[in-house]
Every structure is written in structure tokens, then in C-alpha cells.
Amino acid sequence: MKKYLIAIDAGGTFMKSAIVSNDAEIVDGSIYSTEANSDLDADAVHQGYIRTLETQLANAARQNIELSAVAIDTPGPFDYENGYSLMQHKYKAIYKLPLRPWIQEIVDLPVTFIHDSAAYLTGELWHSPYGDYKNAAGVMIGTGLGFATMKDGVVLRKPDGSPLYSIWQLPYRGRIAEDFISGRGISERYSKVDVSAKEVERRAYAGDSEARRVYETTGDMLGEIIAPYLELVEAKILILGGQISRALPLFKKPLEARLKEIGSLEQITGSQRLESAHMLGSACDCFSRLGLL
Incomplete structure (x- = not known):
């Protein structure tokens, strides 16, 4: 059965997202990018997540898509199990600040995190x-x-x-x-x-x-x-x-x-997926963890 999630590439200056299916398809019209400057304060990053999630929820509603999870890739150091940044070179404002509550206050779904390098390689190979x-x-x-x-x-x-x-x-x-x-x-x-x-x-x-x-x-x-x-x-x-x-x-x-x-x-x-590999990789990892592949 086809399943969908919100994939977020949280790389630094911009936060890129899309709705991705468990057969590696990006839903048409769902790619969205918003500023979430990692050098700004925690609220700027928080607002970036809010804009991203609200936009993707609206995209899903328009296309009658039921979402199963939120998958996020991010650089390290990061506590990928508990969902908070340990970075000092960027995202200093959210150091050790749990991110799952930010996301689940908008959408009550499972949230997974993966290192951006691992997401990239996974995304280049998944259904490619x-x-x-x-x-x-x-x-x-x-x-x-x-x-x-x-x-x-x-x-x-x-x-x-x-x-x-x-x-x-x-x-x-x-x-x-x-x-x-x-x-x-x-x-x-x-x-x-x-x-x-x-x-x-x-x-x-x-x-x-x-x-x-x-x-x-x-x-x-x-x-x-x-x-x-x-x-x-x-x-x-x-x-x-x-x-x-x-x-x-x-x-x-x-x-x-x-x-x-x-x-x-x-x-x-x-790369064959220069703009999408990270999102596809985080989606693949999340679907796998949830037993939805």
C-alpha cells in the first residue's frame, strides 16, 4: 500500500521539504523551501519548521494524501535518537533543544532524524x-x-x-x-x-x-x-x-x-538527484524504521 510522509532537509540557511511516497516518488508541487537561518535565534528556526509543516499539511490536504510520518535529515553533531542538535558551528541557538515537540505540536506523527550524509547516499541509491x-x-x-x-x-x-x-x-x-x-x-x-x-x-x-x-x-x-x-x-x-x-x-x-x-x-x-537526494534518503530511512517499505 502506498504511504506518504513529509521529508525535511534541514541543512542550514534554508529548509527544503517535500511529500515523498514509499516508492520514492516526490508528490508533484510539494517541493517547498523556506529560510531558517542557522545563525539566527531559536525562534527563527522554529518558525522555519512551522512554515514547512503547515505548507506540507496544506499540500497533503489538497491532494487527499494521508501522512504517516515526518523524516528529517540534518548535519551533526546531533542526537539522532532523541532529536536535538549538538552543533556549535551552526544552529547554536537550538543547542540541546528538543525538536520533536516543535514538530508534533503541528502534526501528531512519528518523527525520525538521520545524518545528512547518510541521507544523501541512501537517497541516491533508493529506487534509482x-x-x-x-x-x-x-x-x-x-x-x-x-x-x-x-x-x-x-x-x-x-x-x-x-x-x-x-x-x-x-x-x-x-x-x-x-x-x-x-x-x-x-x-x-x-x-x-x-x-x-x-x-x-x-x-x-x-x-x-x-x-x-x-x-x-x-x-x-x-x-x-x-x-x-x-x-x-x-x-x-x-x-x-x-x-x-x-x-x-x-x-x-x-x-x-x-x-x-x-x-x-x-x-x-x-549526482542524479542533486536537489532531492537528501529528502529521498531521509524518507527511505523513516519508512524502513516504521516497517512501511
Whole structure:
């Protein structure tokens, strides 16, 4: 029987949501985004949840959809079982503030939480062309650096719900990995002027040799960082997401060169669900927990 839930991607500045079915369909017209700036006070975040839930309840009512749950993906550190943030770098205003009561005051349904990296990889594989891959890895490159792995069809996580292998703060070249493999890392390594990673990408495609070198170096460094983990899980596919993944053609060859010794690896590809993978992944996780898949 077809079931539906509200999936919320609570990433930081914006909160994105949709109504998702248990066969990985996003209900037409249900995608909604609202500001919920993680640097503002708790009420701003609370109001973001209220707007999101009220909008999705209205969407469900218009289409005569009965909802079964609310599924939320969010970065860590976070207590995914009890539903509160442990972050200090963002969402400081809601540190240790339980979120389930906020949600259940609007809609009396089960609420689940999942790490955003785990949600991303799950969402890329669930009912997708890559769904037959059971050993996989996902990298998200944007303002930060996210990573998740799957072995035998199970996303690998620590007891606290965070990814078993986290790479963003690995020591690397005297700093940490995220300082190099991220939007700001690309901007910093492009020495001509202070421009965005997107602008560096544009210049690379326009023939700027230094801009192209920056992206090629990104691929080489990323491969160096993740190779040991791909080997550990015998990954057959690597899926890249996040806004920087749009520039994959600029750094795919050096990435492939770094990973050529990973005998299990069959495919390196960009995201097929760049805007929806997180919501689909949190939905899949929630439906699974509730026995509704």
C-alpha cells in the first residue's frame, strides 16, 4: 500500500521539504523551501519548521494524501535518537533543544532524524538506476565536505548515527581535508582574485589554465583522501553530490587516476538527484524504521 510522509532537509540557511511516497516518488508541487537561518535565534528556526509543516499539511490536504510520518535529515553533531542538535558551528541557538515537540505540536506523527550524509547516499541509491549497487560511497562537496559509505546494502554509521567514516576534519597537508575540498578551498587556491568556486569553474571552462589546475588538483586530493575508505568497503560506485559536483568534468580524470588501484570500483558519477537526494534518503530511512517499505 502506498504511504506518504513529509521529508525535511534541514541543512542550514534554508529548509527544503517535500511529500515523498514509499516508492520514492516526490508528490508533484510539494517541493517547498523556506529560510531558517542557522545563525539566527531559536525562534527563527522554529518558525522555519512551522512554515514547512503547515505548507506540507496544506499540500497533503489538497491532494487527499494521508501522512504517516515526518523524516528529517540534518548535519551533526546531533542526537539522532532523541532529536536535538549538538552543533556549535551552526544552529547554536537550538543547542540541546528538543525538536520533536516543535514538530508534533503541528502534526501528531512519528518523527525520525538521520545524518545528512547518510541521507544523501541512501537517497541516491533508493529506487534509482544505481540501486543494484550494495557497496557504495557518496561525497558531498559544497560549503563543507560530507562523506558516507555503504557495505552490503547498509549505510555504515557509528552508534550515535553519524557516518562511520568521516573525512571533513582529517588532518591533511597541515590543515584539515575540508580546507581544501570545499567551495572555500577552491576559492582560496585560486590565487588571482577572491572569487567563488562557481566563478573559478566558469573561468576553467573558458580556458583559464590556473582555474582548471585548481579543479584538477581538487580531484587528485579528493582521491588521495577517500581511497583508503573505498578500499575498506569495497565500493563499486562513487557518487558525488553538492554544488561543486556540477563541475565534475573538470576534476573527474585526476580523481579516477587516484582511484585506479581500487579494484572493486566500477563507476564514478555525479549526482542524479542533486536537489532531492537528501529528502529521498531521509524518507527511505523513516519508512524502513516504521516497517512501511
